[in-house]
Amino acid sequence: MLDRQNEEKNILLLKAMRHTYNRAKKVYGIRMTIGVFIPISSIIFSLLNQYGITGDFSSLFSILGLVWLPVFYFLNQLENNEIGNGAKIQEEFDTNVFSLPWNKALVRTRISPEDIQEKAIFYKGNISTLRDWYVGLDSKHYLVNVLLAQRSNLMWAVSLKKRFSKLILIVSILYLIITVAYACFIDMSMQSYLMIIFLPSISVLLYGVSTWWELRKQSNIICELGEDIRIDCEKFVSNEIDLDITYCRQYQDAIYVYNRTNSVLIPEWLYWMRRKKDDEKMLEVNRRLSKESNKRES
Structure with missing residues (x-):
């Protein structure tokens, strides 16, 4: 798995994925x-109006705000479409790395090889960051390594989502506090x-x-x-359950539904700010959980 x-x-898939999420x-x-x-422009022009530098553009910015709202959510749909492709x-x-079957009923059709190739060409990042995507998987039990890799997907994401x-x-x-304080400071009416x-x-x-x-x-x-x-994994070690590919496929379905489709995008700067520390943390956790799983002999 680690070699695959x-x-x-x-x-190539990771390059295409990165480019898609970047879009x-x-x-x-x-x-x-x-x-x-x-809104910032509206506030600035309201200040200028207070000092008689410009006219009153409050109605214009109110209309712009309302007109922008459907455009804002149209762009959100385009964004979600790219997220879905990613x-x-x-x-x-x-599924390639874990040797899992493709769940056509849930995920539907794959992205075509031509589209994958085209997206991958536009990836300009450092390829070294795409290697060894899953780390610390040292269990002698293959399906435990798959489960730990899936857990990495989840716990890596939850760290970013919480922040x-x-x-x-x-x-x-x-x-809200600053704008209300500003309105009170200049004695602005509720209507204004x-x-x-x-x-x-x-x-x-609303966003x-x-x-x-x-x-x-x-x-x-x-x-x-x-x-x-x-x-x-603990139950597997204590012989309470035997793992099979069904366990892994069920968790993969959950990852796809709850962690990927319609996922909220995390700003790039926040992602890279914590990536090294989160990778190191995940490496140590996976190594520890792998070691514990090796207590089971068969």
Whole structure:
């Protein structure tokens, strides 16, 4: 398994996957940049209007905020489409590496080889970061290594999701506090606050609330799945259960549903900021769990 993950065809899949998620993040960047630009511009022009430098553009920015809302969610659908493609490519990588059957009823058709090749060509990152995707899998029991690799997918993701969830919540609360304080400071009426600040901000605020809630929900499910895998490994060691490919396929289905399709994108800077530490942590945990699984003789 560890050798298969570094085969050329599987590295090609990882390159295509990375490019696909990068495309999704570009769409995410566009919709967030414009979504933040509108309310900030509205606040700036309201200040300029206070000093008589410009006219009153509050109605214009309110309309822009409302018009931008459906565009914001249209871009979100494009983003989700790229995420779905990335999830399928990653699913193909995992099924290749783990020797699992393809669940056509759940995942539907694979991304075509031509599309994989085309996406992989555009990948410009460091290929060394794609090698040894799964680490610390030292169990002498093959299916335990598969389960631990699947658990790595889950626990690596939950670490990022929890951090981003907290960040989103803090930023959203701070934004509301700061804008309300600003409105009070300049003695702004409630109507003016709604027109100048709230309506232009509505797409970003809705994104903040929905993203925080979705990440919180996903994190709880993923944590439960990760714990289920750990418990199954313990039961295997104590001879309470015998593992078979069905266990692994069921967990793979759960990973695809709860951790990949319609997943919330994590900003690139947050991903890379913690990658080394999270990789080291996952390496040690997998080594420890592998060692424990080797207590079972057969």
